[in-house]
Amino acid sequence: MSGTSLDGVDAALIETDGERIGARAGAVTLPYSPALRDRLRALLDKAADIDPQDGELLAVIRALTLRHAEAVAILRAKYPYIRPDLIGFHGQTLRHAPERRLTWQAGDATLLSRETGLPVVHDFRGSDVAAGGQGAPLVPFYHAALLSGRPGPVAVLNIGGVANVTLIDSRGGVHACDTGPGNALLDDWAFRHTGIACDHDGALARAGEVRLDIVEALLDDPFFGLPAPKSLDRLAFHRAMRAVADLSAQDGAATLAAFTVEAVARTALPEAPLAWYICGGGRHNPVLMQGLAARLGVPVEKVEVLGWNGDALEAECFGFLAARSVRGLPISAPGTTGVPTPMTGGRLTCTGIVPPGWLTAG
Template identity: 60%
Template sequence: MTTHSAPYKPMLTTIGLMSGTSLDGVDAAILVTDGVQVERHGPSLTQPYPPATRTMLRSLLDKAARLDAQDPQVLAASHAVTQCHAQAVAALCAQAGGLLPDLIGFHGQTILHQPGRTWQIGDATALSAQTNTPVVHDFRSADVQAGGEGAPLAPLYHAALLQGQKRPVAVLNIGGVANLTYLDPSGTVLACDTGPGNALLDDWTYQHTGQTYDKDGALALSGTMNKAVLAQLMDHPFFTQSLPKSLDRLSFHKGLEHVSSLSAADGAATLAAFTAQAVASTQLPHPPEAWFVCGGGRHNPAIMAALRRCLSGTIQPVEVLGWDGDALEAECFGFLAARSLRGLPLSLPGTTGVKTPTTGGRLSCANLVPQRLLPCAALMVQATNQPPG
């Protein structure tokens, strides 16, 4: 008699954490996954950074290239980031009825991203101790060490969610930096950062209004885009580089000098158009038939209108697919944490430019009792002894 082993479905209840380059706070989301399939999406929330923490982080971006990990400013910021993440986990667990997750995926706060170097701050061991949960962190370093850009890392999660979707199709994430995932009918996955997302518009809005972002696109919608200034902004060597490619939040910061002669409203309108034009300039094998937009930028009507002017195909927020566009990146790091435990790739040649599919992430467990490690240990043992499904 022939016997068959049980289907390989070791699912973990994960909490993914993401604090993006917009510096607005920590997104936390529950995801039940084995790193290949998604069984269930859970609740999510955003834990805003206190104003003092946001100010500290924004100041750190301007000097991070000159600092090291033991600099007092970096240590203070890392502690503040870790505490905000621990608070987000506690709040989400309480919201989920006292949930104790199996695993946390902790991206940390990016303070520098350059070719050959990527730097995220946050203390994974302290987070593990405070949450009594194993933590996977340091997702990008292995890719960079293997010759990749270290970003973007969301494409494999997007691809998992887009199963069955008509192709070619793209997911566009507009955070501080904008990035896209492209899938074509052959199964090819391509990705890259496209250019500025909300970062320039956020900084411009703060300079002129004291508000941290252009709420509802009100400032941009009240102005008129300046074509000459937009052309100057687009005259940047990044746009002639081939895929894949990635950016730091400040890569286009000097572009604010081009906009400085404009009124607050016209400058905002021009920067919103710049975000969209940068996406449109990306050289893809075929124009996507559909674009699904996530990240904070999808809440800005000026950016969404500019995208519809620049791109062919339909432009819709990811909610039309039943996804939560505010939780998507956080969910991604729960997904990638499970992949990391299984030794599965987090990046591909077409997503970061790494030479071969590359795994990554490191596991921190503080001083957890063995029972808290069992679900993760079982996943790793089964991944070693069975095909990944």
């Protein structure tokens, strides 16, 4: 998984048939080099108009795919006693506009399959968006599988570049949506003012004062009036950077962090969660965690209290969804993406030798 924070590749090994989860064997994180991250960030700004055959685009896609292949190789070397059967490859989101039936996760599945010698499932979001769904978030089915048997209502909040929530209601129903910005705005702001790609330990935000008038103005965006399910592009709230442009580095960080927290708190859910579990990079920011705890008024914990690896969760998810895909099981539903009916998704690419028995589950 390479998320909207653009920080690198998370790779994880899980044992699953797409319904049950056995071992979660291990994970690695392989950061992008600063140069590759800068090139990816530049592509985001021109993704709406870029020629699919643009030389820089193709070079970056090759580089990020090879970085994924390297992550797979490292993981296999670290756990040589495990022989993987299948790769779930999310790719790097460059553009997400479901209202235009458009979503773009860049990556070369053929190259990844050739480099690893394994079948690869990719393009997880395209079918959902083509059918009128939001194409995001896709993690809810995995959250629901992990929480199987645990009474609800309970929420799992992923704070990546964009933040999204999964609600398991008191009857076991699964609901989801993007809530608003996650780390993306704060990361861009911190990088602009410090040269570091995130607000490490919330140091900037902790030292600043929140401009509540700016937070309220940003929350007037039409997105927050939409019912769930709903989803966002990483740059959807880029105007927030203009809104805080004249603030100090500290006050700007504090205000952007408060925007993320308040967007979560104001998300309308079918039932009020009795507890929130937080994953994604945002859980490492104490300002966000403390703000959520104060604003939500119920227990707010990192997912590690459940025995989960919050850094590997999305990578595990796309392994889980890959298994569901090859079995033709749904990976999205009306309550998670707004798609008309439960839908499977993903496309299978395979070059080289298919491991024996890899499709026996279905």
